[in-house]
Amino acid sequence: MKENLPQDLHYSEKQVAILLATEQLIAEKGYSASSVRDIAQAAGVNVAMISYYFGSKEKLLEALFVYRIDSSRVVLQALLENTVLNPFEKLEILVTSYVDKLINNFAFYQIMNREPAIKEIKNISKIVNATKQRNQGMIRQLIDEGQSKNFFKNTVDVSLLMHTMMGTLMSVCNNADYLKIIYQSEHLSEEEFGNMMRERLKVHLFQMMKAALTQPIT
Amino acid sequence: MKENLPQDLHYSEKQVAILLATEQLIAEKGYSASSVRDIAQAAGVNVAMISYYFGSKEKLLEALFVYRIDSSRVVLQALLENTVLNPFEKLEILVTSYVDKLINNFAFYQIMNREPAIKEIKNISKIVNATKQRNQGMIRQLIDEGQSKNFFKNTVDVSLLMHTMMGTLMSVCNNADYLKIIYQSEHLSEEEFGNMMRERLKVHLFQMMKAALTQPIT
Amino acid sequence: MKENLPQDLHYSEKQVAILLATEQLIAEKGYSASSVRDIAQAAGVNVAMISYYFGSKEKLLEALFVYRIDSSRVVLQALLENTVLNPFEKLEILVTSYVDKLINNFAFYQIMNREPAIKEIKNISKIVNATKQRNQGMIRQLIDEGQSKNFFKNTVDVSLLMHTMMGTLMSVCNNADYLKIIYQSEHLSEEEFGNMMRERLKVHLFQMMKAALTQPIT
Amino acid sequence: MKENLPQDLHYSEKQVAILLATEQLIAEKGYSASSVRDIAQAAGVNVAMISYYFGSKEKLLEALFVYRIDSSRVVLQALLENTVLNPFEKLEILVTSYVDKLINNFAFYQIMNREPAIKEIKNISKIVNATKQRNQGMIRQLIDEGQSKNFFKNTVDVSLLMHTMMGTLMSVCNNADYLKIIYQSEHLSEEEFGNMMRERLKVHLFQMMKAALTQPIT
DNA sequence: AATGAATGAGGGTTCATTCAT
DNA sequence: AATGAATGAACCCTCATTCAT
Numbered sequence: 007m008k009e010n011l012p013q014d015l016h017y018s019e020k021q022v023a024i025l026l027a028t029e030q031l032i033a034e035k036g037y038s039a040s041s042v043r044d045i046a047q048a049a050g051v052n053v054a055m056i057s058y059y060f061g062s063k064e065k066l067l068e069a070l071f072v073y074r075i076d077s078s079r080v081v082l083q084a085l086l087e088n089t090v091l092n093p094f095e096k097l098e099i100l101v102t103s104y105v106d107k108l109i110n111n112f113a114f115y116q117i118m119n120r121e122p123a124i125k126e127i128k129n130i131s132k133i134v135n136a137t138k139q140r141n142q143g144m145i146r147q148l149i150d151e152g153q154s155k156n157f158f159k160n161t162v163d164v165s166l167l168m169h170t171m172m173g174t175l176m177s178v179c180n181n182a183d184y185l186k187i188i189y190q191s192e193h194l195s196e197e198e199f200g201n202m203m204r205e206r207l208k209v210h211l212f213q214m215m216k217a218a219l220t221q222p223i224t
Numbered sequence: 225m226k227e228n229l230p231q232d233l234h235y236s237e238k239q240v241a242i243l244l245a246t247e248q249l250i251a252e253k254g255y256s257a258s259s260v261r262d263i264a265q266a267a268g269v270n271v272a273m274i275s276y277y278f279g280s281k282e283k284l285l286e287a288l289f290v291y292r293i294d295s296s297r298v299v300l301q302a303l304l305e306n307t308v309l310n311p312f313e314k315l316e317i318l319v320t321s322y323v324d325k326l327i328n329n330f331a332f333y334q335i336m337n338r339e340p341a342i343k344e345i346k347n348i349s350k351i352v353n354a355t356k357q358r359n360q361g362m363i364r365q366l367i368d369e370g371q372s373k374n375f376f377k378n379t380v381d382v383s384l385l386m387h388t389m390m391g392t393l394m395s396v397c398n399n400a401d402y403l404k405i406i407y408q409s410e411h412l413s414e415e416e417f418g419n420m421m422r423e424r425l426k427v428h429l430f431q432m433m434k435a436a437l438t439q440p441i442t
Numbered sequence: 443m444k445e446n447l448p449q450d451l452h453y454s455e456k457q458v459a460i461l462l463a464t465e466q467l468i469a470e471k472g473y474s475a476s477s478v479r480d481i482a483q484a485a486g487v488n489v490a491m492i493s494y495y496f497g498s499k500e501k502l503l504e505a506l507f508v509y510r511i512d513s514s515r516v517v518l519q520a521l522l523e524n525t526v527l528n529p530f531e532k533l534e535i536l537v538t539s540y541v542d543k544l545i546n547n548f549a550f551y552q553i554m555n556r557e558p559a560i561k562e563i564k565n566i567s568k569i570v571n572a573t574k575q576r577n578q579g580m581i582r583q584l585i586d587e588g589q590s591k592n593f594f595k596n597t598v599d600v601s602l603l604m605h606t607m608m609g610t611l612m613s614v615c616n617n618a619d620y621l622k623i624i625y626q627s628e629h630l631s632e633e634e635f636g637n638m639m640r641e642r643l644k645v646h647l648f649q650m651m652k653a654a655l656t657q658p659i660t
Numbered sequence: 661m662k663e664n665l666p667q668d669l670h671y672s673e674k675q676v677a678i679l680l681a682t683e684q685l686i687a688e689k690g691y692s693a694s695s696v697r698d699i700a701q702a703a704g705v706n707v708a709m710i711s712y713y714f715g716s717k718e719k720l721l722e723a724l725f726v727y728r729i730d731s732s733r734v735v736l737q738a739l740l741e742n743t744v745l746n747p748f749e750k751l752e753i754l755v756t757s758y759v760d761k762l763i764n765n766f767a768f769y770q771i772m773n774r775e776p777a778i779k780e781i782k783n784i785s786k787i788v789n790a791t792k793q794r795n796q797g798m799i800r801q802l803i804d805e806g807q808s809k810n811f812f813k814n815t816v817d818v819s820l821l822m823h824t825m826m827g828t829l830m831s832v833c834n835n836a837d838y839l840k841i842i843y844q845s846e847h848l849s850e851e852e853f854g855n856m857m858r859e860r861l862k863v864h865l866f867q868m869m870k871a872a873l874t875q876p877i878t
Numbered sequence: 879a880a881t882g883a884a885t886g887a888g889g890g891t892t893c894a895t896t897c898a899t
Numbered sequence: 900a901a902t903g904a905a906t907g908a909a910c911c912c913t914c915a916t917t918c919a920t
Contacts, residue, residue: 034340035256036254036256036339036340036341037256037257038253038254038255038256038257039255039340039341041892041893041894042894042895043892043893043894052901052902052903053894053895053902053903054895054896054897054901054902054903054904055901056895057894057895057896058900058901058902062895063895119338119395119398120337120338120398121254122252122253122254122257123254135402138399138402139402142406162431163424163427165403165406166392166396166424166425166428167428169391169392169395169399170388170391170392170395170428170432172391172395173387173388173390173391173392173393173394173395173396174384174387174388174391174392176391176394176395177387177388177390177391177394178384178387178391180337180338181387184353184356185383188360206381206384207384210380210385210388213379213380213436213439214388214432214435214436216439217432217435217436217439218432218435220435220439221431221434221435221439236883238884259909259910259911260910260912261909261910261911269884270884270885270886271885271886271911271912272884272885272886272912273883273884273885274911274912275912275913276884280911280912281911281912470776471692471776472690472691472692472775472776472777473690474689474691474692474693475690475691475692475777477913477914477915478914478915478916479914479915488880488881489881489882489915489916490880490881490882490883490916490917491880491881493915493916493917494881498915499914499915499916555774556773556834558688558689559690559693571838574838578842597867598864598867599860601839601842601843602828602832602860602861602864605828605831606827606828606831606868608827608831609823609824609828609829609830609831609832610823610824610827611827612827612830612831613823613827613830614820614823614827616773616774617792617823620789621819624796625819642817642820643820645817646816646817646820649815649872649875650824650868650872652875653868653871653872653874653875654867654868654871654872656871656875657867657870657871657874672904674904674905695889695890696889696890696891697888697889697890705905706905706906707890707906707907708891708892708893708905708907709904709905709906710890710891711890711892712904712905712906716890716891717889717890
């Protein structure tokens with residue numbers, strides 16, 4: 007299960023540098039608009055090293071996905087199995103966890119959520135779909151538990167709920183520049199603003215989901 | 225497909241064909257991965273026509289944005305000025321309107337929401353930002369009205385609410401393939417499935433937003 | 443002998459406009475770097491008119507040569523046949539005549555003297571060679587007369603002498619910008635400077651040629 | 661051909677091959693009419709190598725100018741500082757030197773003297789102007805010396821004199837084909853004819869300049 | 879008689895990749 | 900193990916020209 011480790015120990019320092027440069031550049035410009043030359047330069051390595059290490063540009067992206075995909079299973083799996091916390095507490099932790107994960111790895115999530123290339127690379131599609139399925143399943147399980155314990159009403163479409171959470175996060179992060187103006191936060195540093203948004207998002211999403219899960223049937 | 229075109233801005237039939245092919249191809253593959261040759265072929269025209277009509281690949285994308293944006297202003301503006309409907313009814317219409325608009329023009333929204341190229345094309349950025357600002361403003365106005373009339377609580381972050389709506393829509397549409405499996409709807413035609421999702425989304429989003437806007441303060 | 447007339451009466455106003463724009467543009471940028479679109483635009487006509495009127499870009503250049511080549515035969519021919527003037531006077535008139543002709547038609551002479559394209563267009567080569575031969579012949583005849591009348595020594599290479607005259611003129615005109623600085627004449631208008639150079643050139647060339655033709659044998 | 665190369669400026673064999681092919685082709689057809697594909701083929705290299713080595717077509721021309729210019733400074737500078745030779749002898753050497761230099765590098769001089777493109781490439785303009793200025797200055801210095809030593813009259817326009825020399829050379833070389841016929845030298849090889857012209861030009865130009873510089877004031 | 883629309887060919891350049899070392 | 904050199908393919912765009920009207 008090497009591919010699930012956040013950091014593959016087989017990668018040398020240079021290889022990691024390439025992967026990080028890849029992530030950043032593709033997140034910024036897209037896969038097709040990022041040339042291997044640009045990536046190599048950003049990583050401070052020779053152009054030929056990319057083919058040499060990863061085989062091809064496509065396989066480089068593949069390696070990035072293997073490298074990045076899911077550092078979270080452990081956390082969430084533990085959350086599900088926890089018997090002390092009540093469903094509301096679990097929901098809050100879930101939301102917090104997703105907000106942090108997405109903001110901390112925004113570059114990668116951008117690639118995963120909007121890069122058309124990944125649909126045409128089978129190995130990546132496989133990984134991505136498996137991850138989505140797993141995440142979807144865990145959320146469903148958590149909500150099922152809340153519903154069976156009568157904490158949550160069962161009028162919400164759980165499948166859509168996950169998209170509400172992820173979609174909100176993506177949309178907000180994608181429009182961070184714009185929101186910075188809206189919130190009149192131009193004076194904040196990137197980090198300060200990021201932290202502010204992080205908190206706002208946690209509150210907002212927990213509030214939204216809680217409301218949706220507990221609202222009286224109309 | 226033509227019924228989705230807001231209006232013809234003095235474009236000839238061939239030019240429209242190019243714009244539609246552009247939209248479809250870029251939505252599918254991204255701007256950088258869509259060559260003008262591919263676009264020309266998809267539109268059934270000679271490659272040189274694209275430069276001839278639009279000047280360059282970049283200006284072609286620009287023309288697409290001018291062509292697509294601003295189809296909705298009228299509807300929503302009328303909604304805001306309506307004095308008969310109550311805020312809940314207005315909210316429902318708003319949600320319905322956005323769901324339909326996004327699903328009907330999904331290809332374009334995909335481009336607008338995920339194409340890195342558009343941030344580097346100033347004319348497009350300008351158009352897009354103006355549109356976002358307008359949309360944001362209208363939603364805020366609607367919610368303000370609901371709050372001032374005591375229909376809505378005022379604990380919701382309106383700026384984030386818009387992203388919840390748009391983000392949910394984008395996320396769902398982006399993962400339509402996956403949801404088709406989840407909903408065990410493989411037997412439905414594209415159109416049937418689209419209509420089903422359309423209704424589910426309307427219900428889900430209205431429910432979510434209503435819950436968020438009316439939930440008791442915790 | 444229509445083609446020898448400085449202005450072909452068969453050319454309409456528009457055709458002449460095209461020819462003049464052609465001359466100016468090709469003199470400035472060269473044949474290959476001047477697109478028919480640019481020429482058409484400079485002439486204020488439709489692009490297709492050039493093919494329509496002249497057949498092709500190549501034939502347009504051909505037409506320009508026919509249009510321009512030699513308005514001087516008459517003058518010089520008369521000069522040669524003149525029996526009143528002595529060879530020195532004739533030489534001075536010859537020089538004056540060439541200086542004026544070249545400066546007045548510099549754009550065309552630039553094309554004729556440096557455009558590689560004309561060597562590959564047979565019709566033009568033919569015209570140009572015939573003209574050169576004629577000019578060479580006339581100069582030789584004039585000098586022969588001066589030598590046989592013992593005004594000139596006969597130690598000068600007449601074939602090279604013509605190149606000295608034409609080469610000096612071309613070189614000076616080609617480097618007019620540079621000479622304007624050398625002569626500290628930046629304050630002069632183009633016309634004033636042109637006239638100054640015209641006079642300087644007449645004096646210089648007559649002086650040079652006279653000296654060469656009369657110098658004692660060393 | 662290689663013996664004409666002033667010196668290798670850290671260029672590889674392949675790069676030199678490209679430069680020489682560039683020179684020859686542009687001298688023959690002009691800059692705009694010489695495609696990089698043609699140049700690459702003439703140099704026996706892949707098309708992409710030109711961008712790879714020189715960056716662009718424009719920079720290739722730039723490189724050619726850097727490569728070619730400044731081969732003569734040393735010789736002439738030494739001539740000026742020579743205290744043994746009298747001004748006439750110096751003049752003869754100067755003429756000889758320019759004749760040889762231009763004939764040996766005729767392709768390059770053609771480009772420099774007639775290529776419209778070079779005026780629009782600032783780096784080249786700079787180099788060319790500096791060279792012209794230097795040459796002009798050296799000739800002036802030589803003539804000044806002759807005048808101050810009373811070898812030369814001072815009635816000649818030195819600025820124009822340089823153009824007489826260079827212009828004659830250019831004009832003769834440009835019309836070599838034509839002169840071959842005039843001189844009835846079709847039976848000579850290119851080299852034989854070249855050598856003949858070289859000698860004729862040396863004699864002619866020295867004779868012209870000497871006559872001009874020594875003629876009694878009229 | 880005159881022209882906007884349209885096109886195949888070729889322009890310079892960049893691409894991901896491979897090769898020789 | 901690592902890389903500078905090299906390449907064929909494809910990129911976007913402009914070209915001179917033709918065609919239908």
